Amino acid sequence: MKREIPLLIVLVFGVFMAFQYFVPHRVSSNIYQEFNNWTIIIGIFTMVIGIASLLSVHYGKIRFKKEGWGYSYVTIISLVGMAGLGLFGGMENKLFINLYRFGLSPVTATMFALLAFFIASAAYRAFRARTVLSTLLLLAAVIVMLGRVPIGEIISGWLPEPLQLAKISEFLLYVPNTAAKRTIYIGVGLGVAAVSLKIILGIERTWLGGDGK
Amino acid sequence: MNGEQKPHDGFWLRLINIDRRWIYLVIGIVVFVPILFPIGLPVQVTKEVQNVYDRIDSLKAGSIIMIPMEYDPATMAELQPMAYAILRHCFSKGIKVISTALQIEGVTIIKNDLELIAAEYGRKYGEDYVFLGYKPYPGIVILNMGEDFRKPFPRDYYGNLLDSLPMMAGVYNYSSCAMIVNINATSGVDYWINYAHTRYGAPLAIGVTAVMATDYYAFLSSNQIFGLIGGLKGAAEYEKLINHPGLATRAMDVQSIAHSVIVIFILVGNIAYFSSRKKKG
Amino acid sequence: MEQVSLGTVLWYTLGAYLTLSIFSFLYKDNPFYRLAEHLIVGLSAGYWIAVLYHQSLVALWLEPLTNGFKAVITPGGSLAEESGRLLLSIIPGIGGLIMFTRFFPKISWLSRWPIAFYLAISAGVALPLYLQSFTVEQMRASMIPLGGSLSVVLKDLIVIIGTICGLAYFYFSMQHKGIVGGMARFGVWILMIGFGSTFGYTVMSRISLLIGRFRFLIDWVNQIAGYLK
Numbered sequence: 001m002k003r004e005i006p007l008l009i010v011l012v013f014g015v016f017m018a019f020q021y022f023v024p025h026r027v028s029s030n031i032y033q034e035f036n037n038w039t040i041i042i043g044i045f046t047m048v049i050g051i052a053s054l055l056s057v058h059y060g061k062i063r064f065k066k067e068g069w070g071y072s073y074v075t076i077i078s079l080v081g082m083a084g085l086g087l088f089g090g091m092e093n094k095l096f097i098n099l100y101r102f103g104l105s106p107v108t109a110t111m112f113a114l115l116a117f118f119i120a121s122a123a124y125r126a127f128r129a130r131t132v133l134s135t136l137l138l139l140a141a142v143i144v145m146l147g148r149v150p151i152g153e154i155i156s157g158w159l160p161e162p163l164q165l166a167k168i169s170e171f172l173l174y175v176p177n178t179a180a181k182r183t184i185y186i187g188v189g190l191g192v193a194a195v196s197l198k199i200i201l202g203i204e205r206t207w208l209g210g211d212g213k
Numbered sequence: 214m215n216g217e218q219k220p221h222d223g224f225w226l227r228l229i230n231i232d233r234r235w236i237y238l239v240i241g242i243v244v245f246v247p248i249l250f251p252i253g254l255p256v257q258v259t260k261e262v263q264n265v266y267d268r269i270d271s272l273k274a275g276s277i278i279m280i281p282m283e284y285d286p287a288t289m290a291e292l293q294p295m296a297y298a299i300l301r302h303c304f305s306k307g308i309k310v311i312s313t314a315l316q317i318e319g320v321t322i323i324k325n326d327l328e329l330i331a332a333e334y335g336r337k338y339g340e341d342y343v344f345l346g347y348k349p350y351p352g353i354v355i356l357n358m359g360e361d362f363r364k365p366f367p368r369d370y371y372g373n374l375l376d377s378l379p380m381m382a383g384v385y386n387y388s389s390c391a392m393i394v395n396i397n398a399t400s401g402v403d404y405w406i407n408y409a410h411t412r413y414g415a416p417l418a419i420g421v422t423a424v425m426a427t428d429y430y431a432f433l434s435s436n437q438i439f440g441l442i443g444g445l446k447g448a449a450e451y452e453k454l455i456n457h458p459g460l461a462t463r464a465m466d467v468q469s470i471a472h473s474v475i476v477i478f479i480l481v482g483n484i485a486y487f488s489s490r491k492k493k494g
Numbered sequence: 495m496e497q498v499s500l501g502t503v504l505w506y507t508l509g510a511y512l513t514l515s516i517f518s519f520l521y522k523d524n525p526f527y528r529l530a531e532h533l534i535v536g537l538s539a540g541y542w543i544a545v546l547y548h549q550s551l552v553a554l555w556l557e558p559l560t561n562g563f564k565a566v567i568t569p570g571g572s573l574a575e576e577s578g579r580l581l582l583s584i585i586p587g588i589g590g591l592i593m594f595t596r597f598f599p600k601i602s603w604l605s606r607w608p609i610a611f612y613l614a615i616s617a618g619v620a621l622p623l624y625l626q627s628f629t630v631e632q633m634r635a636s637m638i639p640l641g642g643s644l645s646v647v648l649k650d651l652i653v654i655i656g657t658i659c660g661l662a663y664f665y666f667s668m669q670h671k672g673i674v675g676g677m678a679r680f681g682v683w684i685l686m687i688g689f690g691s692t693f694g695y696t697v698m699s700r701i702s703l704l705i706g707r708f709r710f711l712i713d714w715v716n717q718i719a720g721y722l723k
Contacts, residue, residue: 002603006610013611017618021412033364036357037554038586039615040365042608043349044550045590051539052597071532078536079543086544091321096544100321102509104541105286107534108318109707110516112287116244116471116704117237117520119697124236124478125229128486133686138483140690142476145697148446150254151469166257172691173430175649179656180688181431182632183681186657187664189628196617196624207613208606237520244704248712290706291699317545318538347549356619368553408619411627423699427692434653435635437627444695445702464705471701 007202014200144169225489243474247467254466262450265418265440272391274307279390285318288398288422294461295420295448296326296396302455304334309380310342315351316399339378346370352404359413361385387415396420406437498720510714558583656684
């Protein structure tokens with residue numbers, strides 16, 4: 001029962017949603033929209049669980065004085081403060097917006113900006129033309145890096161058009177890159193279809209978790 | 214084997230093993246200085262961006278475009294200039310805009326961006342643009358919007374019933390919009406292609422971060438998207454097309470210099486590597 | 495430059511302090527970085543709660559639920575229809591609340607039901623659409639008539655042959671020897687050019703993000719200058 005009912009749910013609703021694509025009737029469309037809406041609503045609760053888990057982890061760190069437990073106070077206080085401001089003050093609350101704009105936004109943006117330094121360091125230390133394949137990769141990267149920014153025009157603008165970096169990078173993107181990504185997408189489409197079928201038919205059951213739990 | 218240490222041997226090895234913080238410092242300087250002292254290098258427009266511009270430009274005033282925006286503080290630097298340029302193009306021509314923000318951390322930024330650019334052109338909320346806001350599970354939301362915007366969004370971001378907004382009269386789903394121009398930093402762009410375009414036949418163009426841009430040339434080639442704006446360079450091209458140079462255009466100087474330096478790093482790194490290997494051999 | 499208020503300067507200073515705290519990680523891990531890191535986790539989660547409540551929960555569930563109850567208890571109108579609508583509002587709410595049984599080991603198995611529903615909808619929707627969009631459409635785009643100028647024909651040929659050879663590389667049910675081996679090798683070359691192009695664009699993307707941050711720091715300095723004027 002604990003496993004059979006979920007598998008039955010997956011089969012019935014999964015088959016319905018898959019076949020609904022081919023049934024443009026209004027009733028089928030209405031049911032489809034309603035199911036989609038239910039999924040969104042259930043999803044809201046799922047995200048709340050994620051946040052509850054986060055609180056639980058940090059509470060555990062404080063309680064058992066694990067390494068860095070002091071920082072967990074920062075997390076919990078900022079979480080409760082921001083949530084409280086947003087829930088009771090609304091999303092147009094000035095303090096809420098300012099904390100978003102000058103607290104959340106700079107940190108998130110800077111975390112990703114660090115990648116610029118790391119990619120430069122990686123390019124210097126690890127990007128080696130050791131084999132034919134790595135040389136091809138390196139050449140393509142260099143041509144695109146220079147060809148797609150104005151400096152490519154300055155470096156190679158005096159050459160005949162087919163030899164200009166901008167034109168070569170355009171060729172690389174429209175031809176071999178397209179072929180490469182097309183290959184990957186064909187595979188991904190087949191893979192998604194296979195996994196979806198496995199889930200719907202109950203062959204893939206890892207999402208059920210442990211026995212009876 | 215020659216036991217004597219030649220300076221030449223040490224130099225290449227030292228160069229390969231240089232503390233990475235020196236590389237960080239060079240990159241920091243190389244990016245910071247051109248921001249303060251712009252050069253004004255010219256930007257060339259590519260056909261994939263030109264296609265987006267031409268399609269939007271061909272629309273008459275009063276047409277409706279859907280411009281869903283899915284970026285957050287992490288990717289704002291790349292996609293915000295793109296959003297500004299496209300919104301300026303639309304609002305300057307009197308094209309009406311419906312927008313959503315299906316990336317939860319970007320809701321406030323996108324709301325502010327819409328309000329800012331709409332105010333520049335004196336466009337009124339509810340008449341010239343509508344912001345639907347956020348709902349979780351973008352794939353499901355995109356599917357539901359294909360049937361009726363009101364199903365996942367009974368109210369807009371500000372809490373207004375969609376039916377109370379003048380612009381939304383007679384506007385039900387993607388078929389009411391001339392096109393969709395999705396500005397997206399997430400893998401959710403696949404949902405727009407698979408669901409909005411493939412299922413509902415909505416004409417679709419995408420603006421994505423440069424990291425993602427190369428993946429979507431295959432869809433450009435198969436005509437599943439009619440245009441592709443990639444990263445800050447794409448934004449700079451669009452700024453040039455609308456004759457409104459902004460942040461992206463000014464950033465092209467920095468990109469040019471930074472890319473050149475990184476290419477030099479790659480060359481030096483390889484020369485140092487092969488030289489040190491030769492010496493060892 | 496217009497006069498800047500002290501409040502604006504202080505907010506910008508907070509943003510700049512947090513930006514520099516994260517940048518300090520480039521030198522080495524330190525308490526400033528870790529403080530900022532933990533702050534963002536909390537602020538993010540708090541922001542999510544507010545957005546989920548105002549943008550989603552109220553409009554999609556709480557409001558239809560309360561309106562549904564009001565309609566049922568208010569005389570007039572079709573009771574069957576109104577009860578039906580109310581039920582349609584209650585069911586997903588029950589599904590969502592069942593998810594919370596995950597916190598109680600004895601009844602956590604109940605949470606499999608809404609998970610099963612979510613998986614069914616996602617898998618059912620994805621199956622035909624991903625196959626159509628990613629596989630069929632991409633294959634259709636590869637079956638193109640060769641015509642036009644020589645350069646167009648050559649480009650199309652490279653795309654077609656490159657795609658087939660790339661697929662040959664990923665076909666592991668046959669040994670990569672002979673013709674298949676040759677095709678796979680060419681396929682790898684095409685893939686490497688594709689990945690190289692992606693790396694080139696990735697560099698552009700990362701530098702763009704750094705430009706954004708430095709611009710913010712310059713704005714901060716400008717705000718201070720504006721205030722001191």
